[in-house]
Amino acid sequence: MKRASFVGILTTTTFYILCGCLGYAAFGNDAPGNFLTGFGFYEPFVLVDIANVCIAIHLIGAYQVFCQPIFSFVESRCHKRWPDSKFITSEHAINIPFYGVYYLNLFRLVWRTAYVIVTAVLAMLLPFFNDFLALLGAISFWPLTVYFPIEMYMARSKLPKFSFTWTSLKILSWACLGISLVSAAGSIEGLIRALKTYKPFKAQQ
Structure with missing residues:
Protein backbone atom coordinates (compact mmCIF):
# COMPACT_ATOMS: atom_id res chain seq x y z
CA MET A 1 0.00 0.00 0.00
CA LYS A 2 2.85 2.36 0.83
CA ARG A 3 4.55 1.72 -2.51
CA ALA A 4 1.27 2.03 -4.46
CA SER A 5 0.43 5.33 -2.76
CA PHE A 6 3.93 6.66 -3.43
CA VAL A 7 3.87 5.75 -7.12
CA GLY A 8 0.31 7.04 -7.60
CA ILE A 9 0.87 10.38 -5.89
CA LEU A 10 4.27 10.85 -7.57
CA THR A 11 2.81 10.16 -11.01
CA THR A 12 -0.19 12.46 -10.66
CA THR A 13 1.92 15.21 -9.06
CA THR A 14 4.45 15.03 -11.90
CA PHE A 15 1.76 15.28 -14.58
CA TYR A 16 -0.13 18.08 -12.82
CA ILE A 17 3.02 20.14 -12.27
CA LEU A 18 4.15 19.64 -15.87
CA CYS A 19 0.74 20.59 -17.28
CA GLY A 20 0.36 23.55 -14.94
CA CYS A 21 3.86 24.99 -15.20
CA LEU A 22 4.51 24.33 -18.90
CA GLY A 23 0.98 25.38 -19.87
CA TYR A 24 1.26 28.65 -17.95
CA ALA A 25 4.79 29.29 -19.25
CA ALA A 26 3.61 28.81 -22.85
CA PHE A 27 0.15 30.42 -22.80
CA GLY A 28 -0.20 32.36 -19.54
CA ASN A 29 -3.81 32.93 -18.47
CA ASP A 30 -4.99 31.73 -21.90
CA ALA A 31 -3.89 28.15 -21.20
CA PRO A 32 -6.86 25.89 -22.00
CA GLY A 33 -8.30 23.46 -19.48
CA ASN A 34 -7.90 20.63 -22.00
CA PHE A 35 -4.52 20.71 -23.77
CA LEU A 36 -5.60 18.15 -26.37
CA THR A 37 -8.71 19.91 -27.67
CA GLY A 38 -8.58 23.37 -26.09
CA PHE A 39 -6.97 24.97 -29.15
CA GLY A 40 -9.87 24.31 -31.53
CA PHE A 41 -8.42 21.34 -33.41
CA TYR A 42 -8.90 17.65 -32.73
CA GLU A 43 -5.93 16.02 -34.44
CA PRO A 44 -4.39 13.52 -34.13
CA PHE A 45 -7.80 11.87 -33.62
CA VAL A 46 -6.32 8.66 -32.23
CA LEU A 47 -4.53 10.51 -29.43
CA VAL A 48 -7.67 12.45 -28.48
CA ASP A 49 -9.77 9.25 -28.54
CA ILE A 50 -7.28 7.38 -26.35
CA ALA A 51 -7.22 10.29 -23.89
CA ASN A 52 -11.03 10.39 -23.76
CA VAL A 53 -11.19 6.63 -23.13
CA CYS A 54 -8.67 6.98 -20.29
CA ILE A 55 -10.68 9.85 -18.79
CA ALA A 56 -13.89 7.81 -19.02
CA ILE A 57 -12.29 4.80 -17.31
CA HIS A 58 -10.82 7.02 -14.61
CA LEU A 59 -14.05 8.91 -13.90
CA ILE A 60 -16.31 5.85 -14.01
CA GLY A 61 -14.04 4.11 -11.49
CA ALA A 62 -13.81 7.21 -9.30
CA TYR A 63 -17.60 7.66 -9.46
CA GLN A 64 -18.08 4.10 -8.23
CA VAL A 65 -15.56 4.52 -5.41
CA PHE A 66 -17.18 7.74 -4.17
CA CYS A 67 -20.76 6.48 -4.59
CA GLN A 68 -20.47 3.16 -2.76
CA PRO A 69 -20.24 4.70 0.75
CA ILE A 70 -23.28 6.89 -0.04
CA PHE A 71 -25.23 3.88 -1.33
CA SER A 72 -24.27 1.80 1.69
CA PHE A 73 -25.14 4.56 4.17
CA VAL A 74 -28.61 5.25 2.72
CA GLU A 75 -29.47 1.56 2.32
CA SER A 76 -28.38 0.63 5.85
CA ARG A 77 -30.30 3.55 7.35
CA CYS A 78 -33.44 2.62 5.39
CA HIS A 79 -33.12 -1.02 6.49
CA LYS A 80 -32.95 0.08 10.13
CA ARG A 81 -35.79 2.59 9.84
CA TRP A 82 -38.21 0.39 7.88
CA PRO A 83 -37.23 -3.22 8.69
CA ASP A 84 -40.73 -4.53 7.85
CA SER A 85 -40.91 -2.99 4.38
CA LYS A 86 -40.74 -5.72 1.75
CA PHE A 87 -39.83 -3.16 -0.91
CA ILE A 88 -36.66 -2.29 1.01
CA THR A 89 -35.66 -5.65 2.47
CA SER A 90 -36.84 -8.29 -0.03
CA GLU A 91 -34.28 -9.99 -2.27
CA HIS A 92 -35.63 -11.56 -5.48
CA ALA A 93 -33.58 -14.45 -6.86
CA ILE A 94 -33.01 -14.27 -10.62
CA ASN A 95 -31.28 -17.11 -12.43
CA ILE A 96 -28.88 -15.71 -15.03
CA PRO A 97 -27.34 -18.14 -17.58
CA PHE A 98 -23.56 -18.59 -17.28
CA TYR A 99 -23.59 -16.49 -14.08
CA GLY A 100 -25.80 -18.18 -11.53
CA VAL A 101 -28.34 -16.72 -9.13
CA TYR A 102 -28.45 -12.94 -8.80
CA TYR A 103 -30.39 -11.42 -5.90
CA LEU A 104 -32.25 -8.29 -6.98
CA ASN A 105 -33.43 -5.73 -4.43
CA LEU A 106 -36.02 -3.36 -5.90
CA PHE A 107 -35.24 -0.55 -3.46
CA ARG A 108 -31.56 -0.74 -4.32
CA LEU A 109 -32.39 -0.69 -8.04
CA VAL A 110 -34.72 2.32 -7.80
CA TRP A 111 -32.58 4.31 -5.35
CA ARG A 112 -29.28 3.86 -7.17
CA THR A 113 -30.85 4.53 -10.58
CA ALA A 114 -32.46 7.72 -9.26
CA TYR A 115 -29.15 8.83 -7.73
CA ASP A 131 -13.42 24.57 -12.37
CA PHE A 132 -15.46 22.07 -10.35
CA LEU A 133 -12.74 19.45 -10.66
CA ALA A 134 -10.12 21.96 -9.54
CA LEU A 135 -12.26 23.06 -6.58
CA LEU A 136 -12.92 19.48 -5.43
CA GLY A 137 -9.24 18.64 -5.86
CA ALA A 138 -8.19 21.70 -3.87
CA ILE A 139 -10.63 20.91 -1.07
CA SER A 140 -9.68 17.23 -0.81
CA PHE A 141 -5.95 17.44 -1.54
CA TRP A 142 -4.63 18.81 1.74
CA PRO A 143 -6.67 16.82 4.29
CA LEU A 144 -6.64 13.46 2.48
CA THR A 145 -3.22 13.49 0.82
CA VAL A 146 -1.15 15.57 3.23
CA TYR A 147 -2.61 16.33 6.66
CA PHE A 148 -4.04 12.97 7.77
CA PRO A 149 -1.15 10.83 6.44
CA ILE A 150 1.42 13.12 8.07
CA GLU A 151 -0.43 13.23 11.39
CA MET A 152 -0.88 9.45 11.40
CA TYR A 153 2.80 8.93 10.60
CA MET A 154 3.90 11.29 13.37
CA ALA A 155 1.55 9.67 15.89
CA ARG A 156 2.66 6.16 14.96
CA SER A 157 6.37 7.06 14.92
CA LYS A 158 6.00 9.09 18.15
CA LEU A 159 8.15 11.87 16.75
CA PRO A 160 9.34 14.29 19.43
CA LYS A 161 7.94 17.78 19.02
CA PHE A 162 10.19 20.35 17.36
CA SER A 163 12.62 17.71 16.14
CA PHE A 164 13.99 18.16 12.60
CA THR A 165 11.62 15.58 11.06
CA TRP A 166 8.60 16.86 13.01
CA THR A 167 9.33 20.46 11.98
CA SER A 168 9.92 19.50 8.33
CA LEU A 169 6.66 17.60 8.12
CA LYS A 170 4.74 20.46 9.74
CA ILE A 171 6.26 22.94 7.26
CA LEU A 172 5.30 20.64 4.38
CA SER A 173 1.75 20.33 5.70
CA TRP A 174 1.27 24.08 6.12
CA ALA A 175 2.81 24.79 2.70
CA CYS A 176 0.41 22.34 1.05
CA LEU A 177 -2.48 23.94 2.93
CA GLY A 178 -1.49 27.29 1.47
CA ILE A 179 -1.35 25.80 -2.03
CA SER A 180 -4.79 24.24 -1.55
CA LEU A 181 -6.30 27.54 -0.38
CA VAL A 182 -4.82 29.44 -3.34
CA SER A 183 -6.05 26.73 -5.73
CA ALA A 184 -9.53 26.83 -4.21
CA ALA A 185 -9.61 30.62 -4.57
CA GLY A 186 -8.63 30.35 -8.23
CA SER A 187 -11.29 27.70 -8.84
CA ILE A 188 -13.99 29.82 -7.21
CA GLU A 189 -12.94 32.79 -9.34
CA GLY A 190 -13.20 30.59 -12.44
CA LEU A 191 -16.68 29.42 -11.41
CA ILE A 192 -17.84 33.01 -10.87
CA ARG A 193 -16.51 34.01 -14.28
CA ALA A 194 -18.16 30.99 -15.95
CA LEU A 195 -21.51 31.80 -14.32
CA LYS A 196 -21.59 35.15 -16.14
CA THR A 197 -22.00 33.36 -19.48
CA TYR A 198 -23.86 30.35 -18.10
CA LYS A 199 -26.60 28.71 -20.19
CA PRO A 200 -28.28 25.53 -18.85
CA PHE A 201 -27.51 22.27 -20.68
CA LYS A 202 -24.92 23.92 -22.91
CA ALA A 203 -21.18 23.26 -22.78
CA GLN A 204 -19.06 26.22 -21.79
CA GLN A 205 -16.55 27.36 -24.37
Missing part, protein backbone atom coordinates in the same frame (compact mmCIF):
# COMPACT_ATOMS: atom_id res chain seq x y z
CA VAL A 116 -27.29 8.37 -11.02
CA ILE A 117 -30.02 10.23 -12.96
CA VAL A 118 -30.00 13.16 -10.52
CA THR A 119 -26.20 13.47 -10.56
CA ALA A 120 -26.19 13.26 -14.39
CA VAL A 121 -28.78 16.04 -14.65
CA LEU A 122 -26.82 18.20 -12.19
CA ALA A 123 -23.65 17.61 -14.22
CA MET A 124 -25.45 18.77 -17.38
CA LEU A 125 -26.89 21.78 -15.58
CA LEU A 126 -23.48 22.84 -14.26
CA PRO A 127 -20.99 22.03 -17.04
CA PHE A 128 -17.99 23.77 -15.47
CA PHE A 129 -15.92 20.58 -15.45
CA ASN A 130 -12.45 22.06 -15.05
Whole structure:
Protein backbone atom coordinates (compact mmCIF):
# COMPACT_ATOMS: atom_id res chain seq x y z
CA MET A 1 0.00 0.00 0.00
CA LYS A 2 2.85 2.36 0.83
CA ARG A 3 4.55 1.72 -2.51
CA ALA A 4 1.27 2.03 -4.46
CA SER A 5 0.43 5.33 -2.76
CA PHE A 6 3.93 6.66 -3.43
CA VAL A 7 3.87 5.75 -7.12
CA GLY A 8 0.31 7.04 -7.60
CA ILE A 9 0.87 10.38 -5.89
CA LEU A 10 4.27 10.85 -7.57
CA THR A 11 2.81 10.16 -11.01
CA THR A 12 -0.19 12.46 -10.66
CA THR A 13 1.92 15.21 -9.06
CA THR A 14 4.45 15.03 -11.90
CA PHE A 15 1.76 15.28 -14.58
CA TYR A 16 -0.13 18.08 -12.82
CA ILE A 17 3.02 20.14 -12.27
CA LEU A 18 4.15 19.64 -15.87
CA CYS A 19 0.74 20.59 -17.28
CA GLY A 20 0.36 23.55 -14.94
CA CYS A 21 3.86 24.99 -15.20
CA LEU A 22 4.51 24.33 -18.90
CA GLY A 23 0.98 25.38 -19.87
CA TYR A 24 1.26 28.65 -17.95
CA ALA A 25 4.79 29.29 -19.25
CA ALA A 26 3.61 28.81 -22.85
CA PHE A 27 0.15 30.42 -22.80
CA GLY A 28 -0.20 32.36 -19.54
CA ASN A 29 -3.81 32.93 -18.47
CA ASP A 30 -4.99 31.73 -21.90
CA ALA A 31 -3.89 28.15 -21.20
CA PRO A 32 -6.86 25.89 -22.00
CA GLY A 33 -8.30 23.46 -19.48
CA ASN A 34 -7.90 20.63 -22.00
CA PHE A 35 -4.52 20.71 -23.77
CA LEU A 36 -5.60 18.15 -26.37
CA THR A 37 -8.71 19.91 -27.67
CA GLY A 38 -8.58 23.37 -26.09
CA PHE A 39 -6.97 24.97 -29.15
CA GLY A 40 -9.87 24.31 -31.53
CA PHE A 41 -8.42 21.34 -33.41
CA TYR A 42 -8.90 17.65 -32.73
CA GLU A 43 -5.93 16.02 -34.44
CA PRO A 44 -4.39 13.52 -34.13
CA PHE A 45 -7.80 11.87 -33.62
CA VAL A 46 -6.32 8.66 -32.23
CA LEU A 47 -4.53 10.51 -29.43
CA VAL A 48 -7.67 12.45 -28.48
CA ASP A 49 -9.77 9.25 -28.54
CA ILE A 50 -7.28 7.38 -26.35
CA ALA A 51 -7.22 10.29 -23.89
CA ASN A 52 -11.03 10.39 -23.76
CA VAL A 53 -11.19 6.63 -23.13
CA CYS A 54 -8.67 6.98 -20.29
CA ILE A 55 -10.68 9.85 -18.79
CA ALA A 56 -13.89 7.81 -19.02
CA ILE A 57 -12.29 4.80 -17.31
CA HIS A 58 -10.82 7.02 -14.61
CA LEU A 59 -14.05 8.91 -13.90
CA ILE A 60 -16.31 5.85 -14.01
CA GLY A 61 -14.04 4.11 -11.49
CA ALA A 62 -13.81 7.21 -9.30
CA TYR A 63 -17.60 7.66 -9.46
CA GLN A 64 -18.08 4.10 -8.23
CA VAL A 65 -15.56 4.52 -5.41
CA PHE A 66 -17.18 7.74 -4.17
CA CYS A 67 -20.76 6.48 -4.59
CA GLN A 68 -20.47 3.16 -2.76
CA PRO A 69 -20.24 4.70 0.75
CA ILE A 70 -23.28 6.89 -0.04
CA PHE A 71 -25.23 3.88 -1.33
CA SER A 72 -24.27 1.80 1.69
CA PHE A 73 -25.14 4.56 4.17
CA VAL A 74 -28.61 5.25 2.72
CA GLU A 75 -29.47 1.56 2.32
CA SER A 76 -28.38 0.63 5.85
CA ARG A 77 -30.30 3.55 7.35
CA CYS A 78 -33.44 2.62 5.39
CA HIS A 79 -33.12 -1.02 6.49
CA LYS A 80 -32.95 0.08 10.13
CA ARG A 81 -35.79 2.59 9.84
CA TRP A 82 -38.21 0.39 7.88
CA PRO A 83 -37.23 -3.22 8.69
CA ASP A 84 -40.73 -4.53 7.85
CA SER A 85 -40.91 -2.99 4.38
CA LYS A 86 -40.74 -5.72 1.75
CA PHE A 87 -39.83 -3.16 -0.91
CA ILE A 88 -36.66 -2.29 1.01
CA THR A 89 -35.66 -5.65 2.47
CA SER A 90 -36.84 -8.29 -0.03
CA GLU A 91 -34.28 -9.99 -2.27
CA HIS A 92 -35.63 -11.56 -5.48
CA ALA A 93 -33.58 -14.45 -6.86
CA ILE A 94 -33.01 -14.27 -10.62
CA ASN A 95 -31.28 -17.11 -12.43
CA ILE A 96 -28.88 -15.71 -15.03
CA PRO A 97 -27.34 -18.14 -17.58
CA PHE A 98 -23.56 -18.59 -17.28
CA TYR A 99 -23.59 -16.49 -14.08
CA GLY A 100 -25.80 -18.18 -11.53
CA VAL A 101 -28.34 -16.72 -9.13
CA TYR A 102 -28.45 -12.94 -8.80
CA TYR A 103 -30.39 -11.42 -5.90
CA LEU A 104 -32.25 -8.29 -6.98
CA ASN A 105 -33.43 -5.73 -4.43
CA LEU A 106 -36.02 -3.36 -5.90
CA PHE A 107 -35.24 -0.55 -3.46
CA ARG A 108 -31.56 -0.74 -4.32
CA LEU A 109 -32.39 -0.69 -8.04
CA VAL A 110 -34.72 2.32 -7.80
CA TRP A 111 -32.58 4.31 -5.35
CA ARG A 112 -29.28 3.86 -7.17
CA THR A 113 -30.85 4.53 -10.58
CA ALA A 114 -32.46 7.72 -9.26
CA TYR A 115 -29.15 8.83 -7.73
CA VAL A 116 -27.29 8.37 -11.02
CA ILE A 117 -30.02 10.23 -12.96
CA VAL A 118 -30.00 13.16 -10.52
CA THR A 119 -26.20 13.47 -10.56
CA ALA A 120 -26.19 13.26 -14.39
CA VAL A 121 -28.78 16.04 -14.65
CA LEU A 122 -26.82 18.20 -12.19
CA ALA A 123 -23.65 17.61 -14.22
CA MET A 124 -25.45 18.77 -17.38
CA LEU A 125 -26.89 21.78 -15.58
CA LEU A 126 -23.48 22.84 -14.26
CA PRO A 127 -20.99 22.03 -17.04
CA PHE A 128 -17.99 23.77 -15.47
CA PHE A 129 -15.92 20.58 -15.45
CA ASN A 130 -12.45 22.06 -15.05
CA ASP A 131 -13.42 24.57 -12.37
CA PHE A 132 -15.46 22.07 -10.35
CA LEU A 133 -12.74 19.45 -10.66
CA ALA A 134 -10.12 21.96 -9.54
CA LEU A 135 -12.26 23.06 -6.58
CA LEU A 136 -12.92 19.48 -5.43
CA GLY A 137 -9.24 18.64 -5.86
CA ALA A 138 -8.19 21.70 -3.87
CA ILE A 139 -10.63 20.91 -1.07
CA SER A 140 -9.68 17.23 -0.81
CA PHE A 141 -5.95 17.44 -1.54
CA TRP A 142 -4.63 18.81 1.74
CA PRO A 143 -6.67 16.82 4.29
CA LEU A 144 -6.64 13.46 2.48
CA THR A 145 -3.22 13.49 0.82
CA VAL A 146 -1.15 15.57 3.23
CA TYR A 147 -2.61 16.33 6.66
CA PHE A 148 -4.04 12.97 7.77
CA PRO A 149 -1.15 10.83 6.44
CA ILE A 150 1.42 13.12 8.07
CA GLU A 151 -0.43 13.23 11.39
CA MET A 152 -0.88 9.45 11.40
CA TYR A 153 2.80 8.93 10.60
CA MET A 154 3.90 11.29 13.37
CA ALA A 155 1.55 9.67 15.89
CA ARG A 156 2.66 6.16 14.96
CA SER A 157 6.37 7.06 14.92
CA LYS A 158 6.00 9.09 18.15
CA LEU A 159 8.15 11.87 16.75
CA PRO A 160 9.34 14.29 19.43
CA LYS A 161 7.94 17.78 19.02
CA PHE A 162 10.19 20.35 17.36
CA SER A 163 12.62 17.71 16.14
CA PHE A 164 13.99 18.16 12.60
CA THR A 165 11.62 15.58 11.06
CA TRP A 166 8.60 16.86 13.01
CA THR A 167 9.33 20.46 11.98
CA SER A 168 9.92 19.50 8.33
CA LEU A 169 6.66 17.60 8.12
CA LYS A 170 4.74 20.46 9.74
CA ILE A 171 6.26 22.94 7.26
CA LEU A 172 5.30 20.64 4.38
CA SER A 173 1.75 20.33 5.70
CA TRP A 174 1.27 24.08 6.12
CA ALA A 175 2.81 24.79 2.70
CA CYS A 176 0.41 22.34 1.05
CA LEU A 177 -2.48 23.94 2.93
CA GLY A 178 -1.49 27.29 1.47
CA ILE A 179 -1.35 25.80 -2.03
CA SER A 180 -4.79 24.24 -1.55
CA LEU A 181 -6.30 27.54 -0.38
CA VAL A 182 -4.82 29.44 -3.34
CA SER A 183 -6.05 26.73 -5.73
CA ALA A 184 -9.53 26.83 -4.21
CA ALA A 185 -9.61 30.62 -4.57
CA GLY A 186 -8.63 30.35 -8.23
CA SER A 187 -11.29 27.70 -8.84
CA ILE A 188 -13.99 29.82 -7.21
CA GLU A 189 -12.94 32.79 -9.34
CA GLY A 190 -13.20 30.59 -12.44
CA LEU A 191 -16.68 29.42 -11.41
CA ILE A 192 -17.84 33.01 -10.87
CA ARG A 193 -16.51 34.01 -14.28
CA ALA A 194 -18.16 30.99 -15.95
CA LEU A 195 -21.51 31.80 -14.32
CA LYS A 196 -21.59 35.15 -16.14
CA THR A 197 -22.00 33.36 -19.48
CA TYR A 198 -23.86 30.35 -18.10
CA LYS A 199 -26.60 28.71 -20.19
CA PRO A 200 -28.28 25.53 -18.85
CA PHE A 201 -27.51 22.27 -20.68
CA LYS A 202 -24.92 23.92 -22.91
CA ALA A 203 -21.18 23.26 -22.78
CA GLN A 204 -19.06 26.22 -21.79
CA GLN A 205 -16.55 27.36 -24.37
